[in-house]
Amino acid sequence: MSNSPNIEKLIEQLRILPGVGPKTAQRMAFHVLAQHRRSKAKHLAQTLEMAVQTVRHCDSCRNYCESTLCHICASPDRDPSTLCIIESPQDVWAIEQTASFKGHYFVLHGRLSPLDGIGPQDIGLDQLIKRMSTTSVQELIIATNSTVEGEATAHYIAQQAQPLNIPCSRIAHGVPMGGELEYLDGNTLSYALQARVQLDTDHVDQR
């Protein structure tokens, strides 16, 4: 409809952003082309191009960073003997925000999925195994998502760690803190029942 091929191209290409359909892309394109937003839009374009060019994977944990090692792997305050394995860089953000983990990470950038042709090497498991055999990793905490593929990936990693005598744990599943039972899905609830933990009765009596 528009007679500007560059607007058409922009609308088409904005759709690579997640959750952006044709209507939203059109709205975005016209929004950034308004005269008073053009310098900001140019800045966004340059930052996007620079991010694509400069952001790489940390040599040690495969998290996004701009140098050889990310700030977590380079930090002397972090314990490299505990390794938390997650699917995506966003998961690093989520765990870091809790400030309750002081070890290192290993980012898979995916999960095992043979049907999609994603094997161990595609998610860096060769690099992980090399790291487990050559450095002093003493514990693996596997925090892949609790989907079918995430669970399969967790089991595969645990199998690889076994001959190296590295203990593997999986993050706990169950009722979210503050969550109400009636709103919870059946799977989580039935898992929470099975994985119940003994109450510390001394502690309970003291109340």
Place this chain on the structure above:
Amino acid sequence: MSNSPNIEKLIEQLRILPGVGPKTAQRMAFHVLAQHRRSKAKHLAQTLEMAVQTVRHCDSCRNYCESTLCHICASPDRDPSTLCIIESPQDVWAIEQTASFKGHYFVLHGRLSPLDGIGPQDIGLDQLIKRMSTTSVQELIIATNSTVEGEATAHYIAQQAQPLNIPCSRIAHGVPMGGELEYLDGNTLSYALQARVQLDTDHVDQR
């Protein structure tokens, strides 16, 4: 939280897009940085920069285009004597999609809003008045939005057209086709009652 300043910048700058908050911007940034999407992201960045650089206002109607005249103003099939005045380039798209208007447009890129310091020259009204006095414009159809500012803009334009003896019309307001009365706001309904049109009884009888 991330140790990549360029990711931080990208997240911050993605927020100039309409409807994008901090969480969505973060999701978008990580989404486009996935290895298999990087070439597309680079392409988007280049297209955005090129659009910002090349898309300009048509000399005649101020719609977005990449040459001196847009394809509507340049077309020999359109009638330059009828001018439809709208607030934004998106409105051109909306009207063109109906295929029911064959005249020319004039895009204000805004509306009169003295409180925000937007006067007649900021929305190109000097250019519009010049065009009305020098070319053969025979009718103005004012299709600004029916907000307080849109109505004020419509009245201002009508006032300017009066001494030039150019008839001005305003697009009709009322019940949307297929709309149901019970879901309509009171303002629209009361306007629709006042602006009722005589039924063609001959036509009704033929049914």
